[in-house]
Amino acid sequence: MIPLRAKLTASFYALLSISFWGVSFVSAKAVLAKLDPYSLLVLRFGLGALFLLVILLLNRSRLRISIGYIPHLVVLGMLVAIAGVFLVTTTRSGHSFEFAMNFGFILMILSTLNWAIYSILLKKLHIPYPALLVTFYMSLIGFMLTLPFIIRNKGWESLPMLTETEWAHLLFLAIFVSGIGYWYWGKALEVLDASKVSMFLYLEPLATLIAAIFLLHEKFILISAIGGIIIIIGVVIVNGGLARLVASTIFKK
Incomplete structure (x- = not known):
């Protein structure tokens, strides 16, 4: 049986990931004024893989993996790349954060389903390597799969135009x-x-809404806040043991 503290830590990692991904729509909107969406996707994968490689080298981690797990990593890398394509397609410059029933909204739903499939496969494939190493290779594969986009669009030509903020x-x-x-x-x-x-994953729109309100000064909508509260309640119910652990920790103090 998994200890409750381990579950709490794992949930904290998932919550951080969702927070980063929610804010990503705001950052993407800022960068897409200069970069095309697909070049941005390639740079994200490339720089992200480079960052993970630096962490691995600093930790003196082994980079070698069994050849038998390469197909697993390729499949996962493809799913990550597909999710990235869906997301950059919905976050073009000039689009608002209103979740209307349009083509962009449908792509966001497909991206969420794709990410759910990715999560299930990552769990079921039982790749016997640390999450950091697996994530590095998935990011590297995602970079290689999307590299033709930046070559086709000559995205590197836009890099000198980026400001420090961008x-x-x-x-x-x-x-x-x-x-x-x-990684998390x-x-x-x-x-x-x-x-x-x-x-x-259901918390991601809520993180995006909060980031849009505070960073882009978009209007606060009451129905969105109510929906966010309902989402949080649902997540807490599914992960009910975590709530009990937090409560017991507080009362012990």
Whole structure:
């Protein structure tokens, strides 16, 4: 049986990932004024993989993996790349954060389903390597699969036009969203069932809404706040043991 504290830590990792991914829409909107969506996707994967490689080298981790697990990593990398394509397609410059029933909203639903499938496969494939190493190879594969986009669009020509603020957004997307976010999601799946971890995906629109209100000064909508509260209640119910652990920790003090 998994200790409750381990479950709480895993849920914290999943919550951090969702927070990063929710804010990513705001950062993407800032960068897409200069970069096309697909070049942004390639740079996210490339810089994210580079960041993870640095962490692995600093930890003196082994980079070698069994050849038998390469197909598993390729499949996972493809799912991550597909999810990225869905997301950059919905976050083009000039779009608002209103979740209307349009093509962009449908793509976001497909992205969520795709990410749920990814989570289930990552859990079921039982790849016997740390989440950090697995995430590095998935990001590297995602980079290689999407590299033709930046070559076709000559996306590197737009990089000199980025301001310091836009570079900060780009690095946030690469390091925290594509690097740490995927890594922490994998760490959560090492402990919790895929079904429980995937429930945190429902918090992503809420994180996006909060970020849009505070960073982009978009209007506060009461019905969105009510929906967010309902989502939080649902996640707490699914992960009920975590609430009991928090309560017991508080009362012990």
